[in-house]
Amino acid sequence: MALAWRPLTAAAAVIAYTLVSRQTSWSYSELIRKFCGLWFSGLSLYVVWTVILYPKLFSPLRHLPSPPGGSFWNGHFSAINAHPTGIPMREWINTIPNNGLIRYAGIFNQERIMPTSPKALADVLVTRSYDFEKPSQVRNSIGRILGIGVLLAEGDQHKIQRKNLMPAFAFRHIKDLYPVFWQKSREAIQAMTREAHEGVSKLAVAQNGSKGIESSIRKGWASFEVSEWASRATLDIVGVAGLGRDFGAIHNPDNELSSRYRVLFTPSRQARMLGILGLFVPTWITNRIPVKRNNDIALAARTIRAVCQDLIREKREKLARKELTDVDILSVAIESGSFSDSELIDQLMTFLAAGHETTASAMTWAIYMLCLHPEVQTRLRQEIRENLPSMDSDSTVSSLDIDRLEYLGAVINEVLRYYAPVPLTIREPLVDTVINGEHVPKGTRVIICPWAINYSTELWGEDAGVFKPERWLAKDEHDKKKAASASNYAFMTFLHGPRSCIGQAFSKAEFACLLAAWIGRFEFELKNREEYDERNMLIKGGITARPAKGLHVHAKVVEGW
Numbered sequence: 260m261a262l263a264w265r266p267l268t269a270a271a272a273v274i275a276y277t278l279v280s281r282q283t284s285w286s287y288s289e290l291i292r293k294f295c296g297l298w299f300s301g302l303s304l305y306v307v308w309t310v311i312l313y314p315k316l317f318s319p320l321r322h323l324p325s326p327p328g329g330s331f332w333n334g335h336f337s338a339i340n341a342h343p344t345g346i347p348m349r350e351w352i353n354t355i356p357n358n359g360l361i362r363y364a365g366i367f368n369q370e371r372i373m374p375t376s377p378k379a380l381a382d383v384l385v386t387r388s389y390d391f392e393k394p395s396q397v398r399n400s401i402g403r404i405l406g407i408g409v410l411l412a413e414g415d416q417h418k419i420q421r422k423n424l425m426p427a428f429a430f431r432h433i434k435d436l437y438p439v440f441w442q443k444s445r446e447a448i449q450a451m452t453r454e455a456h457e458g459v460s461k462l463a464v465a466q467n468g469s470k471g472i473e474s475s476i477r478k479g480w481a482s483f484e485v486s487e488w489a490s491r492a493t494l495d496i497v498g499v500a501g502l503g504r505d506f507g508a509i510h511n512p513d514n515e516l517s518s519r520y521r522v523l524f525t526p527s528r529q530a531r532m533l534g535i536l537g538l539f540v541p542t543w544i545t546n547r548i549p550v551k552r553n554n555d556i557a558l559a560a561r562t563i564r565a566v567c568q569d570l571i572r573e574k575r576e577k578l579a580r581k582e583l584t585d586v587d588i589l590s591v592a593i594e595s596g597s598f599s600d601s602e603l604i605d606q607l608m609t610f611l612a613a614g615h616e617t618t619a620s621a622m623t624w625a626i627y628m629l630c631l632h633p634e635v636q637t638r639l640r641q642e643i644r645e646n647l648p649s650m651d652s653d654s655t656v657s658s659l660d661i662d663r664l665e666y667l668g669a670v671i672n673e674v675l676r677y678y679a680p681v682p683l684t685i686r687e688p689l690v691d692t693v694i695n696g697e698h699v700p701k702g703t704r705v706i707i708c709p710w711a712i713n714y715s716t717e718l719w720g721e722d723a724g725v726f727k728p729e730r731w732l733a734k735d736e737h738d739k740k741k742a743a744s745a746s747n748y749a750f751m752t753f754l755h756g757p758r759s760c761i762g763q764a765f766s767k768a769e770f771a772c773l774l775a776a777w778i779g780r781f782e783f784e785l786k787n788r789e790e791y792d793e794r795n796m797l798i799k800g801g802i803t804a805r806p807a808k809g810l811h812v813h814a815k816v817v818e819g820w
């Protein structure tokens with residue numbers, strides 16, 4: 260709830276001046292005293308209105324069904340704060356009877372509404388999509404790093420950017436990137452295999468020398484932290500396929516470019532504190548507080564933008580010499596002739612941010628689910644090995660080779676449904692609008708929650724909470740066109756409509772190549788046996804959701820491929 264600082268300050272100043280200037284003699288100190296008194300009184304009234312009176316007595320949405328409990332002044336914040344992003348909403352959607360909208364209260368009773376039905380989602384995402392924007396706090400805090408690329412642009416600016424970028428993300432172009440995805444997946448696997456062999460032989464020495472060291476690792480098994488490797492691989496993929504520049508993170512995660520990049524998107528305590536402060540104080544103030552986090556961000560953003568600038572110059576020169584044949588997204592965008600250099604830099608920063616941790620999160624959850632379901636892991640490995648070239652062979656793959664693997668497609672869709680990398684996102688209507696027939700005032704926070712929608716028993720059936728790739732398999736030829744659920748709006752992982760993920764085809768192809776490479780080569784088991792019970796898996800919520808302590812696995816090279 261950003262406070263209305265400017266109107267409050269202006270009103271207090273005008274009233275204080277009017278009151279004081281009516282007196283025959285007055286001093287500046289009296290003016291300041293009056294101003295402060297009025298300002299704090301105004302603030303108190305504002306707080307009482309927004310925290311108590313409006314949500315409880317005046318909001319036109321107060322009749323909507325809400326979760327039980329909640330504090331008088333702090334709504335459901337304690338439940339929201341106690342769990343990772345999206346978890347309480349996942350429970351509410353299936354336990355609170357509703358007609359398409361649930362209302363709950365966030366910190367200081369800030370009103371939130373969550374669409375739950377296809378009709379309500381269609382209103383926000385498609386029918387009235389441009390009535391809604393991302394909250395300005397989100398735009399201002401992320402925009403200073405990324406610039407205003409397609410992720411943060413709004414209104415007409417967004418329409419133009421999206422239209423000009425669409426060709427670069429169309430499937431007819433993405434299909435040319437499969438060999439890049441495959442090559443990078445192979446590089447990651449070869450690096451992991453080397454590390455696995457080294458780990459195993461070190462372990463053998465250790466076990467011979469001193470009994471009990473890492474005794475939890477069985478013979479022939481190495482250990483990995485999955486999200487770290489996934490992140491390195493997806494950073495290099497988006498670097499090469501998006502910008503035409505290899506970050507080199509697979510081979511050296513500590514090189515300058517990837518370490519700077521990681522600073523930008525690694526959540527820290529200070530980042531969280533600044534985020535909370537940003538709820539009450541304008542972001543132009545929080546961004547300027549001289550703390551380490553702000554300095555690190557400024558430096559990292561400068562470095563990466565300079566690299567993007569160099570890349571653009573190189574590619575423009577190639578284009579002028581008619582030598583630009585690269586297939587990366589940047590080259591396609593440059594060839595379109597629709598973007599200036601600074602606009603291109605904003606787009607590149609956006610692709611790096613939007614396309615890196617999201618796919619890494621999907622990979623991490625995929626390995627977790629395949630550890631929980633070894634029978635799925637075995638069946639998937641069999642399909643991969645029967646149909647794709649080995650990691651040691653120099654053969655590449657085409658989109659046809661990957662996309663015809665039905666079980667791989669089913670596993671990928673089910674992982675993306677079950678653990679959507681982006682648990683929730685926020686919108687705010689710019690104008691008074693209507694959702695599902697309800698009048699929704701301008702400024703009301705609307706929560707689109709893939710973690711809730713993807714788990715809705717109404718949309719997916721009673722087994723919505725079960726990991727079941729089979730739901731995506733066509734039972735027969737007639738069944739092929741049928742979706743796994745009753746509605747297109749049941750799968751919210753990439754949203755829908757004009758603000759849906761532009762990188763959907765890119766990420767699914769990338770995810771398929773990576774997962775095929777990992778599962779084809781390794782057998783995975785969880786290191787921490789307690790995590791075989793999903794209730795013991797601690798999740799770190801943020802823009803993307805991840806296992807809070809990383810995903811530690813034992814991995815064994817499966818010979819014969």
Ligand code: HEM
Pocket residue numbers: 409410411421497501609610613614615617618621679680681684685752753754757758759760761762763765766
């Ligand atoms: C599994 C991987 C991915 C998931 C789950 C995902 C999910 C999403 C979601 C939920 C949004 C909407 C965010 C919002 O408006 O609040 C989004 C937008 C976006 N994504 Fe993705 N994404 C993934 C991968 C990628 C990749 C690989 C790229 C680019 C290379 C990408 C580029 C974008 C862009 C540019 C937008 C903004 C689109 C717009 O507003 O018009 N994403 N993504």
